Amino acid sequence: MVKTSDFNFKSPLDLLAKFPSQERDESRLMIIHKNINKIEHKFFKDLPKYFEEGDVLILNNTKVFPARLFGNKEKTDAKIEVFLLRELDSEDRTWDVLVDPARKVRVGNKLNFGYGLTGEVIDNTTSRGRILQLHFNGNHQKLIQKIKEIGKTPLPKYINRNPEKNDETRYQTVYAKIEGSVAAPTAGLHFSKHLLKKLEIKGINLVEITLHLGLGSFHPVEVEDISKHKMDSEKCFIGKESCKIINNAIKKKKRVCAVGTSSMRAIESSVSSDKNLNPFSGWTNKFIFPPYHFNIANAMITNFHMPKSTLLMMITAFTGFNLTMKAYEIGIKKKYRFYSYGDAMLIL
Template structure:
């Protein structure tokens, strides 16, 4: 398939700039793969589609306040620095994106306030730089000051300043392990009340970790999708979690991946017998059609943008015609798209 196959007519009026008032009151489209039936519910109705012994896999990564704002030394020009990943805690070097990139060159020094400064030591891409941070304190204190100064890294399409509730709402309620620069957005819809309902019903709620970078959200710039390369992301899957998931697989129960990040994680560590193996490392798994999924037979995912890798994975899971039909209905019914948007359950 070609990248252009994943384009569709889309109105930017459907982009969700704010979350719903309550997490589990976002709209939920139910898509049945076998008979192509489509239902319209609310996310709080999710528990109705699962039974005792089913397993729901959630990504417990926690969003890091990765957006810093500083000033160039001498010119005082305002620069935004987006921290992608720490490269070396001893040298205090970070892989970052800068904006405006044309104003940031190797050798430039930046002042972020509170004693935190940085120096650009290398270029990586047109917007990418390697920055060495300087702070009078140990690594723990450095991270603490970054968290104090850093802002919630809302997606660029949300062209507003972060609001008071963004710090909480751009984070799943089960977020535990810090390391992502973007939220696993399919999980944003879960409330404590809904998780309790699922637990009482005997559904296994298990957690894996995949720290999201910006790679999943970057545009596909080649027409032949097989030539697209995903950025590597750090992933952890524990043995006891594998045991629970594999038991559901053996019992032919429902195994549901919450979001494309959870799906990418579990598909990165599959045994020869199609069971899940423990994993600790990096994955650059890119799932696009055609693809045979090994672990999950059910998926929860938000409504994605045209020609995105996230849409490509969704199509691989449910089929091109069915997903394109669902997206046409979503647009007609004014479902909300992207990070703070509505969600689909594919069964």
């Protein structure tokens, strides 16, 4: 049995990146050559050196939704934070949300967000989860627009600061297109437009897929037997043209690199019997942990993740447990920055 406790390490609190690097592609990049157990230390702008014409980078083009609202309880005026996870029904205007502090929010409570937007709690889902029905004098499009106007960038809780103007752009990838995520696909945050252009000029295929991140990937694993952990479902889209380019690269034995755990989870959710990628439109709750055979990508870009997280478990499945833990030990020693705004690693 693979145990959750196997993936624990002392979290380097002084290395948690609370702000992005000054320039996207100037973050540090650890290169892990898993077949020869070799580790190099570069910068993200060095990435094109490791790819050749015909190789593929798979990018998750999801866009972060300003999902954090701040309101007050009717009557008591208590301040409540509401995190919009996903819209359940556009006609009923019901949303799956998290609330904080949860102990103050019960079924029947009404919340006022200002600007004509209110909500009523109509059900419980988890200890912090609620079903919230929004009320606004306007059609669905105007409701969404109002949420975007007053909502805040949903920075991860560990950052522990108010969002700044810079976060609106830096907590998005430069290729973000399709709105729907409540968390950024952070491996993609390191790409600048200039770096993408350099990759294109070299003949590297930049292929886009979409997986809208919820908070499921970041939920702690609360069971010791990780095979018993259940992932939340997330919406995923993989188009025919993307499949064609990726499958052609696989056929030609080119490097196929998943940019981030979300891209990897998406492509591993739609594999054909002959180990090619199929078009896909639907929901996935794919949970990848060791041992696991990867079918599509033979390279991966990712950030440095939290102990005992599902993200770290995927990385160990791809890289190998011992080499991953060695890389993390070296990363801590060499002061790599961790988590969403942190540094990156390229696994080859």
